[in-house]
Amino acid sequence: MTSAVDTPADAARPTPPSALAAVARAPGRIRYALLAVAVVAALWLPNGLYPAVAVDILCWALFAVSVDLLLGFTGLMSFGHAAFWGTSAYVTGLVAIHAGLPFPVAVLVGALASAALAVPIGHLAVKRTGIYFAMVTLAFAQMVYYVANEWRSVTRGENGLQGVPRSLFGLDLTDDYYFYYAILPIVAFGLAAAWRIVHSPFGRVLVGIRDNPARARALGYPVHRYKLTAFVLSGFLAGLGGGLFALGHRFVSLDVLHWTTSGKAVIVVVLGGIGTLWGGVLGAGIVVRLEDWLSFSGFEAIGLVTGGIFVLVVLLFRRGIWGSAALVLRRLAARRR
């Protein structure tokens, strides 16, 4: 997504430069109303859904936002984000099991481990762009998967890490309902951080690099270093989600590192809307809820549904939910003027 501006590929690009900008230009009232709706929805969620599903949605929301930070705002499609999600899941699980620290500390350690892993992988991957970047990140994630699979003494191989505790100063968080509210501030922090990154001068440079890397370079921005920084920040956010996911399930298996997990994260973002940040949160809610419903109703071939979503979204709905909504909003605003 980094080719020069006037190629046909970019002319047909589904994402407007920033769908968020449409909302940003809309009267301030809409933004505050949306924020209020989001806060109410987040506070209500475990009352309307199974709390365990609500916890999953929060984790996947962070994961999706971390992928969108790269895909939507830096123009890099990471197809290997399971490496960071999964690494943090394992590290968080191990720290929680062996060190008995409060769970937010365990998650922080896990996310930092993911960020550390993102440094070498990002350093190598940002040397390529576009489709190559996707292939390189996918390949490195597979390497991490193989290492975890072989390193049985630590990861317990196929059995996975079991009985990950959720300790927090003696509070009883075994009930998913209370655990949801315990992790909500961490997730809110992660989402706010993503918003802050995107709207900082640093974030504007990233968008500049996405839209025209040659010009960004000509203006004197060290493009590789900006991309690497974005990659590491994204790895940290994905790690935050992955660590919470490990605590949420009290169990870590190799699935967290599998390539299907990376792919699912990307499609959640595309479904929600590339480059919209909050679209990924919506996409996470829909996909997690759908998968839970499918497995609950005894449907076996979840891959058929996930794969079908992929195909349909890519063929027919490339703007995604938030992108489409922003477009409608913008048209309404234009009509009013």
Added chain:
Amino acid sequence: MTGFLQNTFNGLVSGAFYALLALGLAVIFGMLRVVNFAHGAFYMLGAFGAYVLLSEAGVPFWAALVVMPVALGLLGMALERAVIHRLTRLDPLYNFLLTFGLTLILQDLVKNRYGVQSSPYATPAELSGSLDLGLFDFPTYRVFILGFTVLLCVAVWWVLSRTRVGLVVRAATERPELTRAFGIDVGRWVTPVFGFGIGLAGLAGVLAAPMRAVNPLMGADLIIVVFAVVVIGGLGSIFGSVAAGFGIGLVQAWGEAYLSDFPIVSQTAVFVVMAVVLLWRPAGLFGREEAPA
């Protein structure tokens, strides 16, 4: 010395599979700018198709070796016309996602029908046993795979470099706009080339059936390694992709033989090589530089 030659031979045989898959990926990428994630799924369908044909209809290996690639090639052409075609003018990432979705669907269709356990496929009688190659005995079937693959690669090279069709495909690969300006209908070749690439994947699958475990997941893990292979070789270069395929086969076989205490080494060798290539020649060993970014 004999041991070394044996390991080398083994490496070339497993490299042959990488080479066949990488060749198909490279040809398709050249013509359509599509990185086909479903390539591994078609490889799996080739192997599974051969297994189903034999066990349910008694169709022998040799017939499957012709039928499956042709059938899958046609299926590929239908898919290209039906869906992939619609996205080729957009960013290649969309077709990558589309073919990823197709992979999940194809994999689950087979999984639901036949389960995940591996099925054995008997080596054809003519190719069972072993051949005395002077220095050491080698399973006949593996010798066959290597010879067959090398012949096939040479044939593809010959078609691309010595025939008119090859000329058009190479020209369209390098400069599609200019080729069109010369009055050549590039679009006409897109679908057949896609079908051909898919056919190669199916062929690799049929060849793999007697040698490897036939199961619905056999393609997906392999294709990720093949992605690393084409990053190493340079996806734009057909020769580079094939050479990297054989090279990685060798590296893995040597790693397996001489570092057998560390199984992780041979599994991850391809990714380490990829990392080194990215540091040293980011465009791949035989690739051309992309526009700077």
